Amino acid sequence: MSITEQKTWGIIGGGMLGMTLALRLSQKGDQVTIFESAEKVGGLTSSWEMPTGANGDKITWDRFYHVILMSDLNTRKILKEIGLENDLRWVETKTGFYSDGKLYSMSNLIEFFKFPPINLIDKFRLGLTIFAASKIKNWQRLENIPVADWLTKWSGKRVFEKIWLPLLKAKLGDNYKNTSAAFIWSTIQRMYAARKSGLKKEMFGYVTGGYEKINNEFAKHLKNIGVTFKYNSKAIAVNKQINGNLILITSDNNTCTFDNVISTLSSRESVKIAPQLSDSEKQQHEAIKYLGVICPSVLLKKSISPYYVTNITDNWPPFTGIIEMTALIDKQETKGNHLVYLPKYVNPDDELFNQDEKELRQLFLGSLYKMYPNLSEDDLLFWGVSKARIVFVLPTINYSKKVPGVTTSLGNYYIINSAQIINGTLNVNETIQVAENKLKEILKENE
Ligand SMILES: Cc1cc2nc3c(=O)[nH]c(=O)nc-3n(C[C@H](O)[C@H](O)[C@H](O)COP(=O)(O)OP(=O)(O)OC[C@H]3O[C@@H](n4cnc5c(N)ncnc54)[C@H](O)[C@@H]3O)c2cc1C
Incomplete structure (x- = not known):
């Protein structure tokens, strides 16, 4: 790649998402600066x-x-x-279950069948629900079914109330009422993935x-390949100039100019710092719960x-x-x-x-x-x-249809964040995948 083609990118947020974007852009030969409001990376x-x-x-x-x-x-x-x-x-x-004031091991099939809080028929229905969810490929059709309805249909009312409802309430509070069955599908898929070995262990x-080492080594690697880090540098505004470039302003009063800026912040924060965005795109991002x-x-x-x-x-x-x-x-x-x-x-x-x-x-x-x-x-x-x-x-009903795209009306200001994980649970693996896939979309458009 020749020098003239080299682009400058500002990345807002030094979590796993921001660092993955920086890695790929830098490997492509572009100039990348990460703005992180904390004193270290990792989020x-x-x-x-x-x-x-x-x-x-x-x-x-x-x-x-x-x-x-x-x-x-x-x-x-x-x-x-x-x-x-x-x-x-x-x-x-191993996995445990605390039910009716007692602690049970639920780490294999034998323990599952010994689990006293529900009877044998209910256990069978619970097992069938988990198995059915693990086999479903077309998660989109689960998106318009409330999670409570889907679980009651498969597991029955008793199991729903004894097992699923407390677990849903623990994770989602009353929000479970507006959550789609895609939530339980993605949770079970991930749980199953942890047990893929032959013995289902x-x-x-x-x-x-721990992540202390991962974050330190990731940052060190990025520095070695030319990525610049700005720590204690909170992005407070991104504005488009007449020449088309973007100016990024930080809380410590620094201003930097870039060809492109990507925010990895939450949807609400990403639109808050870009006042020139249209009202309708602001509303779309702000509606994400x-x-x-x-x-x-x-x-x-x-x-x-x-x-x-x-x-x-x-x-x-x-x-x-x-x-x-x-x-x-x-x-x-x-x-x-x-x-x-x-x-x-x-x-x-x-x-x-x-x-x-x-x-x-x-x-x-x-x-x-x-x-x-x-x-x-x-x-x-x-x-x-x-x-x-x-x-x-929250994966609300028909969530995938409400997710805003990565591009904005500013053209070269992009938003890539975990809200774009539409068929998975929040985890680092999905976060990296979103970063890689959405960046490919942007680069294709920029070609
Ligand atoms: C309780 C809990 C348990 C989890 N368990 C697991 C697990 O077992 N396995 C797994 O894989 N994942 C797990 N995760 C998920 C994982 O931590 C996330 O998927 C991942 O860290 C998200 O990275 P991110 O870069 O998208 O966001 P963040 O980590 O939130 O990064 C955003 C960064 O932006 C910075 N920032 C914010 N505002 C500004 C600003 N205005 N200017 C500049 N910088 C700013 C923040 O300081 C932060 O560093 C868990 C998360 C939680 C909370």
Whole structure:
């Protein structure tokens, strides 16, 4: 490629999506600058430090829990490109269910058939529902069916109320009423993908050092191939000039000019910073409904269960499920301690976002101690809460028809974000795929 063809690109957001875009554009020979409002890359995959005791020791791990599936081929490809392929570890994990105040293992078919909260016929219908969803290829036809209707049809009213409804409410709150059956389809497809091995065992993966290492190595690789990073640089406006170029203005009063700008921010944020967009395209982006998450991390001296995920069908615990990270990762990563996440998915305006740490601690830890009576304050090394108001898009009825495209009326201002994942759950693999596919669309148009 000759120098004259080289284009300049500003990428807003240094999460996995922004970094993937930067990688591909830079590999093509273009000049790329990433604007990241935080002091480091990673966004939702970023990590934090957790003190392990009085002697100043600490561990570093993801703020929000992350696993990699064997079927996450896009993620694995990136890991290979940045030299981390050999740092991937695969572990057979187990799943638990907390139902009627008791904890059950649900990690294989035998345990499924022993699961007491529902009778044999109901188990058969539950199994059939999961099997049916795993076999469906045409997810589009599920998009106009409410998830509650579809699950009741396949599983029956009893199973719906005993199993599905609590799980749906835990993940979506009352929003489950407007959610399409494509949601459960994509969740089951991903769950199935984790069990594709012959024995249908659940295999999950992680990179030693967690996303801290992935993000650092990704950023290092991008720097080496010429990508510029602007940290603590929040994009506040993107305006088109008379000559057609875009000016990007940041909160620290920097202005940079680019041939093209791609925002990876949420739909609402992406249109907020581009005042020249038309009212109708602003409305289309603003109409997209997101859910957020409140996610306490708890570092403990002892393990609470052998399960990576414990699903909860009782309605009193405030959290959606329990993730015991150290049922997956080697305990060396946590200096012999046990890391547990207590996520709660909520609407972005949920009052939990306004509660202080003390109130949240009482609510979440109090419930954890109630569920596991052997656990007490004496076992606690660290408690901290990570929050994000905008995390994943609700797959509402006929969602794929409402998704705005990547192009905007400004021509060279593009929006690529996780709202464009239309037949999958939110995860890094889908995020990378959206970045790669949508970028190809843009480049084809630019040819
Ligand atoms: C609780 C939880 C559990 C998860 N579990 C898994 C899992 O097990 N496996 C998996 O694969 N994925 C998982 N994910 C999903 C995964 O984290 C996301 O798919 C991925 O991180 C999304 O990347 P992104 O770049 O699209 O968004 P983000 O990570 O949100 O990146 C956006 C970036 O933009 C920056 N930014 C915001 N505003 C501005 C601005 N105005 N100017 C400049 N920069 C700005 C932010 O700081 C951020 O770095 C999980 C997510 C959560 C929240």
